[in-house]
Amino acid sequence: MRERKWVQEILLYSIVFLLTLPIFILLIWSFTKTWPWPDLIPKDVGLRGWRYIIDPHTKILKILCFSFFLSLAVTFVTLLVSLPAAKAIGQHNFKGKKAIQIFILSPIIVPPLAVAMGIHVKFIQMGLADTFWGILLVHLIPCIPYAVRILTNVYEALGTRMEQQARILGANRLQTQFHVMLPLLAPGLVSAGSLVFIISFSQYFLTYLVGGGKIITLSMVLFPFIESGDRAIASALSLIFIAITLIFFLLINKILRTHLNTQDYFYL
Amino acid sequence: MKKRILIFLLIGLLSISIIGCSSKVSTPVSKDVLDMEWSEVESAAKGSVVNFYGWGGDEKVNRWLDTVIAPALKDNYDITLNRVPMNAEDFLNKLLGDKQVGNEKGSIDVLWINGENFYTAKNNELLFGPFLDKLPNAQKYINLDEEDVKYDFGYPVEGYEAPYGKAQLVFIYDRAKIDAPPKNHIELLELAKKYPGKITYPAPPDFTGSAFVRNIIYDVCGYETFQTLEDGALENNVAPGMDYLRELKPYLWRKGETYPATVAQLNNMFADGEVLFGMSYTPYYASGRITDGEFSETTDTFVFDKGNIGNTHFLAIPFNAQNKAGAMVTINYIEGFEAQISKYNPEQWGDLPVLDYNKLSQEEKQVFDSIPLGKGGIPQNILMEHRVPEMPARFIPRIEEIWVQVLSKKGE
Numbered sequence: 001m002r003e004r005k006w007v008q009e010i011l012l013y014s015i016v017f018l019l020t021l022p023i024f025i026l027l028i029w030s031f032t033k034t035w036p037w038p039d040l041i042p043k044d045v046g047l048r049g050w051r052y053i054i055d056p057h058t059k060i061l062k063i064l065c066f067s068f069f070l071s072l073a074v075t076f077v078t079l080l081v082s083l084p085a086a087k088a089i090g091q092h093n094f095k096g097k098k099a100i101q102i103f104i105l106s107p108i109i110v111p112p113l114a115v116a117m118g119i120h121v122k123f124i125q126m127g128l129a130d131t132f133w134g135i136l137l138v139h140l141i142p143c144i145p146y147a148v149r150i151l152t153n154v155y156e157a158l159g160t161r162m163e164q165q166a167r168i169l170g171a172n173r174l175q176t177q178f179h180v181m182l183p184l185l186a187p188g189l190v191s192a193g194s195l196v197f198i199i200s201f202s203q204y205f206l207t208y209l210v211g212g213g214k215i216i217t218l219s220m221v222l223f224p225f226i227e228s229g230d231r232a233i234a235s236a237l238s239l240i241f242i243a244i245t246l247i248f249f250l251l252i253n254k255i256l257r258t259h260l261n262t263q264d265y266f267y268l
Numbered sequence: 269m270k271k272r273i274l275i276f277l278l279i280g281l282l283s284i285s286i287i288g289c290s291s292k293v294s295t296p297v298s299k300d301v302l303d304m305e306w307s308e309v310e311s312a313a314k315g316s317v318v319n320f321y322g323w324g325g326d327e328k329v330n331r332w333l334d335t336v337i338a339p340a341l342k343d344n345y346d347i348t349l350n351r352v353p354m355n356a357e358d359f360l361n362k363l364l365g366d367k368q369v370g371n372e373k374g375s376i377d378v379l380w381i382n383g384e385n386f387y388t389a390k391n392n393e394l395l396f397g398p399f400l401d402k403l404p405n406a407q408k409y410i411n412l413d414e415e416d417v418k419y420d421f422g423y424p425v426e427g428y429e430a431p432y433g434k435a436q437l438v439f440i441y442d443r444a445k446i447d448a449p450p451k452n453h454i455e456l457l458e459l460a461k462k463y464p465g466k467i468t469y470p471a472p473p474d475f476t477g478s479a480f481v482r483n484i485i486y487d488v489c490g491y492e493t494f495q496t497l498e499d500g501a502l503e504n505n506v507a508p509g510m511d512y513l514r515e516l517k518p519y520l521w522r523k524g525e526t527y528p529a530t531v532a533q534l535n536n537m538f539a540d541g542e543v544l545f546g547m548s549y550t551p552y553y554a555s556g557r558i559t560d561g562e563f564s565e566t567t568d569t570f571v572f573d574k575g576n577i578g579n580t581h582f583l584a585i586p587f588n589a590q591n592k593a594g595a596m597v598t599i600n601y602i603e604g605f606e607a608q609i610s611k612y613n614p615e616q617w618g619d620l621p622v623l624d625y626n627k628l629s630q631e632e633k634q635v636f637d638s639i640p641l642g643k644g645g646i647p648q649n650i651l652m653e654h655r656v657p658e659m660p661a662r663f664i665p666r667i668e669e670i671w672v673q674v675l676s677k678k679g680e
Contacts, residue, residue: 033561036541044561052327057334120365130375212362212375213321213352224325224353229532233327 049236082147090155154188322380324353374588398427422660429582434620436578440546468521476531485509552618555642
């Protein structure tokens with residue numbers, strides 16, 4: 001028994017190490033000027049990468065705030081849309097259920113590039129191109145399948161008995177959903193929400209096409225620097241990127257924990 | 269029953285929205301900008317916003333546009349410059365979409381473009397013009413009969429874009445590590461034999477790697493033949509160049525079994541001391557990275573004796589730009605002496621100016637000559653003496669294919 005614990009710990013720490021090492025290297029690169037090949041530490045350090053981010057002409061801080069709220073809004077809408085769908089699929093049997101499931105997953109199967117051009121053309125006609133709402137809508141496409149998938153599993157695991165119980169005890173529909181179902185769903189909402197946030201936050205092509213440069217997100221600023229090999233600026237921007245998603249994860253976790261007063265049921 | 273009402277409501281809403289979209293009336297165009305006097309264009313541009321779309325992967329270029337050009341436009345013409353980082357392929361897709369649905373209210377006013385993207389844009393009628401000869405600064409400072417201005421990768425410009433700057437392929441080495449840089453492809457081979465595994469180039473279709481391959485072909489075969497070459501004769505004419513690259517292959521980094529995928533990777537390898545040979549299509553690239561402290565102080569730039577490939581990059585206006593007057597005033601300002609000269613300074617950007625030296629006044633010539641080129645830069649006149657025109661754009665994809673066929677053969 002003792003030995004097994006030992007093995008487990010080694011495994012755990014090596015996973016943590018493997019996950020944090022790249023981030024640590026990014027941190028070093030963001031301060032590096034020169035780091036010749038055989039050296040273990042950089043030869044020359046500087047603040048160029050971080051200065052670029054703070055410099056007001058680059059507007060990066062503004063873009064950062066905007067990206068954060070855009071993805072927040074996308075997450076909220078995605079969850080709102082996905083909950084009823086997941087409930088229907090997870091708890092009810094109906095004709096054509098399999099087909100609908102596949103249909104909902106199709107954005108993962110069909111490459112977005114194939115449909116994005118058509119969507120863009122339609123959006124131009126509808127006046128949605130280059131607008132915040134257009135971006136929000138188009139971000140839902142890659143996000144919904146993941147959210148529905150995760151929440152379906154949660155609903156399947158929950159079953160319908162809790163809901164029935166609440167109804168029998170006299171709660172009305174709304175009360176049942178808010179006071180009984182929502183706390184039970186909270187862990188699933190955390191995992192679905194985090195995933196959706198990250199997906200929306202890292203969208204590049206769809207934002208570019210539909211936003212047309214009127215809407216600029218962090219990934220659109222980051223990508224050219226990775227492409228042109230500017231390691232200091234790319235590393236600094238990447239770290240901010242990671243930090244934002246971490247902050248979001250902690251935030252949503254905290255809010256759901258304190259307000260809904262739940263413990264770990266299951267994380268998917 | 270409730271459900272049915274809901275469905276009807278939804279259908280109703282949808283159809284209204286569809287009808288609402290198709291009945292949009294296009295706004296009548298006021299007076300055509302091309303028929304206006306220049307002073308009218310300037311007053312029409314006053315107080316407007318110009319959306320400038322172009323590649324955003326260079327800190328210096330971004331800073332130059334944001335902190336030199338934008339304030340100058342604000343002060344002189346009350347124009348607000350909004351720089352949007354977007355690659356040429358992306359804005360072309362956007363414009364093609366606009367064209368397809370006939371969207372006359374585009375979001376782009378100025379494009380940074382050249383080469384095959386210009387070819388695509390012009391062929392699909394995505395550009396507004398011809399506007400080049402309307403710009404006072406183009407008349408004043410630029411030699412409009414120069415090959416570099418008249419042709420963009422062998423494709424006639426015809427006034428649909430205005431020269432922005434000139435680029436040229438340069439090679440980068442470290443004086444502390446190599447005594448004398450190779451003067452031609454033969455000396456490059458000798459160098460590679462002397463330092464096996466320390467030399468390589470980015471694999472085409474990387475933009476710069478592809479230019480390097482063309483430069484080698486030019487050096488081996490001469491550039492003149494390709495300018496007027498028939499399409500079918502390309503294979504035979506590039507063969508000596510490809511033979512040379514095959515001979516070079518075993519002495520390259522990792523014996524030529526693999527190549528850096530991008531020029532960025534190659535130059536980072538050069539910065540890290542992993543290879544002895546870097547390259548860039550931006551002539552003063554090395555000076556910039558020396559100033560940043562990423563290349564060593566002894567880094568220097570060189571070109572082949574027979575010359576290196578150069579091209580011009582341009583600014584254009586999309587067919588559906590909403591602020592054509594503002595775009596023209598912006599481009600005109602960038603064509604001017606002040607903007608070109610600050611762009612030339614390696615501390616700002618280090619891009620070769622498009623000014624015609626002979627058209628400058630005496631004082632302007634002095635200012636031009638006094639620009640410090642920084643460490644590791646070659647003066648403009650030497651670059652211009654060693655400048656050969658780009659290969660016609662239509663040959664480039666074919667050469668890249670031949671390169672893959674010839675160089676990926678096993679056991680050579």
